[in-house]
Amino acid sequence: MTPVQAYTLRLGDDCLVLGQRLSEWAARAPTLEEDVALLNIALDLLGTARSLLGAVGDEDALAFLRAEPDWTNALLVELDNGDFGRTMARQLLVSAYQVPLWAALASSTDPVLAGVAGKAVKEATYHLDHASAWVVRLGDGTAESHARVQAGLDGVWPYAAELFETDPLVESLVQQGITAAPAVLLPVWQQTVERVLAEATLTVPESSWRPTGGRSGRHTEAFGYLLAEMQHLHRAHPGASW
Template sequence: MSGDAPAADVAAYALRLGDDALVLAQRLGEWAARGPTIEEDVALLNIGLDLLGQARTLLGHVGTLDGTGRDEDDLAYRRDEREFVNAQLMELPNGDFGRTMARQLLVSAYQVPMYAALASSTEPTLAAVAGKAAKESRYHLDHAASWVVRLGDGTAESRARVEAGLAQVWPYAAELFESDAVLDRCVAAGVAPAQEPLRQRWDSTLDAVLADAGLERPSTSWAPTGGRRGLHTEHLGYLLAELQHVARSHPGASW
């Protein structure tokens, strides 16, 4: 345990972070050989690999914390859809390049302050993961922000596409800042950062980027929820079918 947080709570929190990283990595991997330029193929895949590295460490740590002995492969390949606790934002289809950049902007603007704060966690493994992830997420944010500005301040077509992408993904960002009993106990124990300061940093980052891009915040009162409780969009099942197919088809195989 760390502080007053039970190991089960720390495991649950680490699983959320790990699932977020794993699912978004899988989505970004779908851009292989499909980016607008070869440089963007490489950039998006490198971001996905950063996220995959985070997921591997976090998921492996969950198996130690919860006492089940499950490893990263067990948690990635041998859980069903309702057992995943990623935010729904991570599982949304890529859409076009503008939509992918809009989603990455929302995610990275959250991860930068979250990992910076988590680097001071009372839980040593989470603090270590966060120390490296904080540096990676700053690059991810710079990359997404630069593209949103270029698209928003570009042609009528590029502006329309990034505006549409923002409108589609924006409502799902609210789930990133939800609190519940597990998170509250982790925050009280110094394991996890409080949500309100993260929301304030996220808001200020988004305001600055959108101003540079000449874009307005999408207006919506709809806030999807449920991902942290295993309730997902119809898209996650298809993503997991592709992610898990080989491992489930050949259980116990190694290569």
Template structure:
């Protein structure tokens, strides 16, 4: 795979996998409003994933289409960061996972609108508006839970401690990203880390939460080394397609 195809698939996979996680929650959220919200946010991510897969299919020497990228690849071929595959857990864990992803995607897409690659710039210009709205929502929930009851504070604190090492994977750049960033195509995650850190610091301070130390990062997702959770997510997501390859509505 060319570096550009690899990069586009990483962007696509982050969005597809988190969309699948959010989809699992439909009809299971604590109230109707959250149910609608989780479905719509998932839909935004799925739409962003499709835009990236569509581009990937044009870059792919094997000519795989959107469905083949999503449904025919195995765990080792998915290039999402380990954060997005983490289970929904309780409500706090779902919101913290979303918040960490949103705090990353807003500056990511913001910077990508200036990419030398016009397709990436166009997809990002669309996606950044959606990501901002997601961040507004997930920030509000983190504050409400952290600044809420002892129970909600306890749960959101636990979620932060659990997810923090996986959030680090979002920033674990390899040569693919660094070299593409040098040619103005990709966003070097190191350049958006300060914005991410500032967002997290501001929201956590308001939420009475402590930003964990940078002790350990569970990296590897970008090169296909995942946690056990992706291996459980994929069979469910892909079962229909694999049973009826090429089926259409």
């Protein structure tokens, strides 16, 4: 696998795993409109993941036959959904990262990443808008909704730092003009997130704990259950179709 493919796989894994998580809301969301919205977001992420995984290898083999240590998604996207407040808090943190990431990648020197990002940036903008509106509505809502979205935010917050980690792979791709430096994306993310949290009357969590490991295949306990559900049909019935 080339360095660009390894990086492409990281981004594809982020999209696929978050898309799978959001799909768990099917028929369980608070309202019918929200059910449709969450599944539309999941579908966008799945479509982006297919383009990215397809550029690395066989998309089905990558999605359904890789064992846990071979997955390179960030830990944030694999965390359990929790309640609706936690799901929306996580979506805000992820979308606020993906919007500037895709915007930067749209002018990548890698044609695959540039093509995928040019589409994804428009979709991620909708996701960010949607998550922001909900975080404001819940945070600036009732005492109950405020407490629950704050608790959800506090729970997912430490995992956001991993999105902005750098390593020799990322550094080499930054130098080649293939991707943007995480240090450039971070202030954009902070500005977006802090603006939304301020309007939502929520407190920006403080945490010195920065769990990491997803990019090198060390995942949380929740991820094994996600993979089992996502992969069991394909593994039990190889090549099945309908």
